[in-house]
Amino acid sequence: MPINYYIFLSIALFCIGIVGVLTRRNAIIIFMCIELMMNAVNLLLVAFSKMHHATNGATNASAGIDGQIFVFFIMVVAAAEVSVGLAIIVMMYRNIHSVDVNFLNRLKH
Amino acid sequence: MNALILSAVLGVIMMFSGVMLKQKSAVRNIAITGLFLLLVVNILEMSGMSFFRINTAGMMHFDRFSLLFNCIVFFSTFVYLLLSARDIEKTGNYYAEYFTLIFFILCGVILVSSFQSLLILFLGIEIISIPLYILTGSDKKNLKSNEASLKYFLLGAFSTGLMLMGIALIYGSVGSFSTAQINMTEKPGALMIAGMILLLFSMSFKVSAAPFHFWTPDVYDGAPTVFTSFMATIVKVAAFIAFIRLFGEAFGNLQPQWQIWIALITAATLFIGNITAVFQQSVKRMLAYSSIAQAGFMLLSLYAMNADAKEGLLLYSAAYSLATIGIFAVLIKMNDYTFDGFNGLAKYQPLLAATTTIFLLSLAGIPLTAGFISKFYMLKAAVATGRHLWLVIFAVLMAAVSVYYYFRVIQAMYFKEGQPGIITTSPVFKYTLVVLAALIIILGIFPNLLLNWYYF
Amino acid sequence: MIYLLQGNLSVSDSGSYLPVAIQVLFVVGLIALLIFLTHILGPKRKTADKLQSFASGIESHGDARQPMAIKYFLTAILFVLFDVEVIFFYPYAVIFKELGWNGFLAVLMFVGFFLCGFIYILKKGALKWED
Numbered sequence: 001m002p003i004n005y006y007i008f009l010s011i012a013l014f015c016i017g018i019v020g021v022l023t024r025r026n027a028i029i030i031f032m033c034i035e036l037m038m039n040a041v042n043l044l045l046v047a048f049s050k051m052h053h054a055t056n057g058a059t060n061a062s063a064g065i066d067g068q069i070f071v072f073f074i075m076v077v078a079a080a081e082v083s084v085g086l087a088i089i090v091m092m093y094r095n096i097h098s099v100d101v102n103f104l105n106r107l108k109h
Numbered sequence: 110m111n112a113l114i115l116s117a118v119l120g121v122i123m124m125f126s127g128v129m130l131k132q133k134s135a136v137r138n139i140a141i142t143g144l145f146l147l148l149v150v151n152i153l154e155m156s157g158m159s160f161f162r163i164n165t166a167g168m169m170h171f172d173r174f175s176l177l178f179n180c181i182v183f184f185s186t187f188v189y190l191l192l193s194a195r196d197i198e199k200t201g202n203y204y205a206e207y208f209t210l211i212f213f214i215l216c217g218v219i220l221v222s223s224f225q226s227l228l229i230l231f232l233g234i235e236i237i238s239i240p241l242y243i244l245t246g247s248d249k250k251n252l253k254s255n256e257a258s259l260k261y262f263l264l265g266a267f268s269t270g271l272m273l274m275g276i277a278l279i280y281g282s283v284g285s286f287s288t289a290q291i292n293m294t295e296k297p298g299a300l301m302i303a304g305m306i307l308l309l310f311s312m313s314f315k316v317s318a319a320p321f322h323f324w325t326p327d328v329y330d331g332a333p334t335v336f337t338s339f340m341a342t343i344v345k346v347a348a349f350i351a352f353i354r355l356f357g358e359a360f361g362n363l364q365p366q367w368q369i370w371i372a373l374i375t376a377a378t379l380f381i382g383n384i385t386a387v388f389q390q391s392v393k394r395m396l397a398y399s400s401i402a403q404a405g406f407m408l409l410s411l412y413a414m415n416a417d418a419k420e421g422l423l424l425y426s427a428a429y430s431l432a433t434i435g436i437f438a439v440l441i442k443m444n445d446y447t448f449d450g451f452n453g454l455a456k457y458q459p460l461l462a463a464t465t466t467i468f469l470l471s472l473a474g475i476p477l478t479a480g481f482i483s484k485f486y487m488l489k490a491a492v493a494t495g496r497h498l499w500l501v502i503f504a505v506l507m508a509a510v511s512v513y514y515y516f517r518v519i520q521a522m523y524f525k526e527g528q529p530g531i532i533t534t535s536p537v538f539k540y541t542l543v544v545l546a547a548l549i550i551i552l553g554i555f556p557n558l559l560l561n562w563y564y565f
Numbered sequence: 566m567i568y569l570l571q572g573n574l575s576v577s578d579s580g581s582y583l584p585v586a587i588q589v590l591f592v593v594g595l596i597a598l599l600i601f602l603t604h605i606l607g608p609k610r611k612t613a614d615k616l617q618s619f620a621s622g623i624e625s626h627g628d629a630r631q632p633m634a635i636k637y638f639l640t641a642i643l644f645v646l647f648d649v650e651v652i653f654f655y656p657y658a659v660i661f662k663e664l665g666w667n668g669f670l671a672v673l674m675f676v677g678f679f680l681c682g683f684i685y686i687l688k689k690g691a692l693k694w695e696d
Contacts, residue, residue, distance in 0.1 A: 007281070014274055021267055030263055037270035041277045048281040056284065066286055070228055072652050074273060077235045079649035081269075083642045084242050085262050090638060091246060092255045101263070103256075121681050128688040 006047035013040035027089050027099040031082075038078050042071045110161045110171060112151040112179055113219045119143040120212035127205025137194045140208040144190055147215070148183040151176060155562070167287060168226040175223040177423060177562050178350050182218050182343055185430040186211070189339060191541045192438035196335045200247050207247065210240035214344065221351035227276045227286040227359070230351060234272070234315065237344055238265050244339070245332040257331025264324045268314035275307030279359075288359040297363060305360055309367065312355065315348040318408060319377035322401050326385075329397035334446075337393065338437030341400045346426035349407050353422060357414055364414060371412045372497050379405035379507040386514045393446045395514055396436065399472065402511055403429050406487055409504060412497075413490035420560050421486030427559060428479035428552060432468040435545050438538070439465050444530035451518055452527025460539055461531075462522045467546040471553070473515040474508050479552035484508060486556075639691055650679060 013036060020033030049067030056063035093099055122143070126136050150160075155176045190197075190211075198204040213236060220233030242265065246258025276286070282300035283291050294301060310321065317325040329337045360367060382402030389395040407425055410418035439461055443450050455462035471480035491501050521527075552559060657664070657672055664671075686692060 003281075010277075014270075017270065021263075027259060027263065031266070034263070034266045034270055037267075038273060041270070041273040044274075044277045045280060048277065048284075051281075052284045064284070066228070067280055069656065070231075070276075070280070070286065072656065073228060073232060075652055076649055077232070077239075079645055080239055081235070081266055083646050084239050085266065086638070086642060088242060088246050088255070088258050088262050091249055092259050095250070095252055095255055101259075121678070124681070124685050125688075128685065 003047060003051050006044060010040040010044040010047070013037075013043070025101050027092070027101050030101065031085055031089070035078065035082070038074060042074055045071050045074075110159055110163060110169075111154045112147055112183070113216060114161060115147055115150050116212050116216045116219065119147065120209050120216065123205055123209040123212055127203070127209070130205075133198050133204055136205045136208065137190075137198065140211075141187070141190050141194065143212070144183060144187045148180065148187060151179050151183055155180070167289075168229050169220070169223050170225045171223050173563055174419060174423070175219075175350070175354075177559075178222050178346075178426065179219055180562070181423065181427045181430070181559075182215065182222075182347065185343055185427070185434060186215065186339075188431065188541065188545060189343070189434050189438075192434065192538060192545075193335050193338065193441060195535075196441050200333045200335060201249065203247075207244065210244055211339065214240050214339075218343065218347040221347055222354070224351070224354065225288055225358075227279070227288070227291075230355060231269075231272065231276060234348075234351065235269065237347060238269070238315075241265075241336075241340060241344060244336040245328060247336065248333045251333075253331040254333060257328045260324060260331075261328045264314070268311040268321075271307050271314075272311035275304040275311065278304030278307065288355070291359040292361055294362075297366075302363075302366070305363065305367065308355065309370065312348070312352045313374055316345060316352055316404050316407075317401055318374045318404060319381050319401075320374070322378065322381065322404075325401055326394055326397045329400070330391070330394050334393060334437060334441045337397075338434055338441070341396065341437070342430040342433045345400060345404065346407075346430055349404075349411075349422065349426065353411050353414070353419070356411060361414070368412060369497075371408065372500050375405055375408040375412055376500060376503055378402070378408060379504055383507045383510045387510065389514070390448065391446045392440060392448060392451065392518060395448075395518075396433070396440070399511070399514070400433070402507065403433075403472070405507070406484060406504065409487040409491045409500070412500070413487075413494050415490055415493055417486060417490035417493055420563060421483060421490050423563065424479070424486055424552070424556055424559060425483035428471060428483045428549065431545055431549055432471040432480060435468040435542060435549075436465060436472075438542065442532045442534055444532070448517055448521050449525075449527065450529060451521040452525040452529060454522040454529045454531070457529060458531060458534075461534070461542070464542040464546040465522065466519050467549060469515045469518055471549045473512045475512075477550060477553050479549045479556070482553050482556045636694065640694075643686060643691065647679075647683070 017033045017035075017037035017040060020036065021030050024030050024033065045067045049064040049071075052064035052067065054064075089099055096103055123136070123140060126139050130136055130139075154171065155173070197207050200207065217233045217236030217238075217240075220229050220236060224230045224233060242258055242262045245261050246254055248254035278300045279291060280286060282298050282304070283294055285291070297305075313319075314321040314324075329341060332340065356367065356371075378401060382398050382400075382405055386395050386398035386402060389398060403425075407422060407429075410422040410425070412418075440446065442461075454465075467478065471478035474480045474484040488501055488504060491504070492498070653675065654672070657668065661668060
């Protein structure tokens, strides 16, 4: 399959994520949209990795391998971010009993 | 490499010291000693004594620039801990964990100051950001702190998403994450340009440059003041080092494409930071906007991207961090964060008032202080590019505006009557402040004391 | 040497996707049919009592979305963290023979750091279910 399809698919996923972040008001859904953005990136990286391997694999057997390694790192960092983020959301929920980001206006004077 | 490994190990040590040791003072002393060791080890590496030989596969490179920058960061953190370690403990129950997180952040700072691969850049930025989300929300019962933390987290993760997309697109067009390889592309395609723009956006977000600055005042205001001090100084200059390395080493050949964008961002940052700071009523919030304004000045180095700019950025990061840490250390001791809270401070605490004045003068860029000479370097670098002179003139005008809001604090301290509510301070605190103020003046008169380290 | 990417499948003709498509169709069709049949064939006697949620004869009260205990959350988060870190063993598993003892030591160091975190959690009492 041509690489363009992958690029279009992951850009589409990425844009869905961005639109979700900008329009939704529930902190957890915003967070899910951010994860969607990261997964779009993962998909794209794997596709590019495969592409670089197909084009340069004959001369360099490990061509394109770093893209997939990067995906591993993104997953791990995303998991770390999830744990911190959910902890923050839970902390927020215990104090104001809501996860609506519209409540986040105490700091605006 | 020395400092990187040591800081990771120190983080683990601090983690366990919280479990094993019961006295707060012991934990604090371990942290301060550890930081001192970190500084020593880093200086040893600068003079050629590296304890570890690790093959990083070209992903990291410790050159003079990054090592000297790390020295500045460690020194600033050392001073920060000397001044505010007691206040860190007061934030919450998990006093050892705060130091742990600070050491892990330093780990991230070392990564972003010496990366040669976008993978390390990403990891470094995340290692800096994730502990910061926790530190911002460390005052768990305080709704403002919660809110700042959630806001910072959501926006930070969003900008990380943008950065990752940028990296992925660049990887698609180049086939490698190495900055040197990226710089070798002769004809940048659409993928490359799109990736670069996404990276530009996310990095401007991390340094709080103008169209992406909106989170800064809220987060800095909501976070516990001790951690605001850390975020506004050390973390911010680290993000700048990452920014300048990324655009110098990976996109150096594309400079004609991005220079005008950086110029516009710089102008917007200077304008918004300085003008909004004028209208603030709280000193803490004024300092948040002032950090945006100072970021505008640091962006000038990115715009110029020449030898002067690199020297200037080192000097600026030292001058800015030290002065801001000093002001925040005094601010933490105040009961009232408004400008009126400072009324009459000179009468009751002449020493605190005098040192704060020096810090404020340095931030405003008055001659004989480090702030002046670093601003001078920045402007010199920008003039040397020979283009967009309007930017230099604009920067000077904005520096003049900044004098107004810094002098408001000085005016409150010296020329207004009042009874400032202030928590008692220890002698060590006062001596450190005096040394810090002296250091700022010495750096202002002999900037070469710092810059000579860069060359040999 | 074996590399991660050498498992290169040559799936080019669209004919090889046919079994997959048939299976997907079958699965979707079966589920739709079952849902449809239960609605048609099942007897319906709707009364107010029947429409209540079933709570073993006890009067139901309150919302089901009660906040759960925070302990569960903590354990779940820790599980996610430790679960995902295992990801680094996959690339190691593919090439562990080529890497030799150096690679083994590196992985051992990684596990060691990991263990530090685990001991820390245990010491802090995060995994204690009953308090």
